Amino acid sequence: MRFDGDLRYVALGDSHTEGVGDGDDSTGVRGWADRLAVHLAATGARVEYANLAVRGRLARQVREEQLAPALEMRPDVATVFAGVNDVIRSGYDADEVVGHLEAMFADLTASGTRVATLTFPNIAKVAPLTKPLLPRVLDFNERVRAAAARHGVVVADVAAHEISTDRRLWSRDRLHCTPLGHDRIAGALASALTLPDSDDTWCDPLPPPPRSGALRTVAEEVRWLGAFLGPWILRRLRGRSSGDGRVAKRPALLPVEAEESSSDA
Helix, strand or coil: CCCCCEEEEEEEECHHHHCCCCEECCCEECCHHHHHHHHHHCCCCEEEEEECCCCCCCHHHHHHHHHHHHHHCCCCEEEEECCHHHHCCCCCCHHHHHHHHHHHHHHHHHCCCEEEEECCCCHHHHCHHHHHHHHHHHHHHHHHHHHHHHHCCEEECHHHCHHHHCHHHECCCCCCECHHHHHHHHHHHHHHCCCCCCCCHHHCCCCCCCCCCHHHHHHHHHHHHHHHHHHHHHHHHCCCCCCCCCCCCEEEEEECCCCCCCCCC
């Protein structure tokens, strides 16, 4: 991949790619895809970037709604990350979900696009009450790695590094990253894509956190149940999604400035 000319980057996915957790709906969300676009621009290339991701989308919806527009943009680089919304729902079908991801990998790489994806961290260490879902997550990651290998897709194997489950990288809902977490993921993708001046500092550990007592830990779990898990379950029962009525925040290719800060975490 050359960095001395024009470069088109398109991001496909759900809330993680949209940037939820990094900013808010009043000021706008940023996220790791925006930050990766800045990494690309820092190479000296003239980068145009589109982000087609919409929160709440399932892998099938990402493929149905975002793949065709992405292909029309003829991207040089694309990131594809979806499936987490599927994994956490009842009725999850691993073959179907990863099949949608692999179809996107196949179509994008066949068009000459350099594609990158991610693995998802051990959610049981981030939200202990989700431990029953861990086998699904581990299997999902293995399937994504295998599908990526079949199509020459770059994998930023975030799950393989301990830093990925540091609570300081995760927002209060424990599903989305903080600005620091998004910044680390952008660094992981830049490293996986072997961008000039990228390195492995993204996985460096943070200083040890203050120790929490047992009562405080229990209180935090109770608050999480009431503030996040409960409302999520209620939306599912009502057949609603956090992405209802939403559209992509950056549906067209727009220029990216290299001097934009990517480290304000």
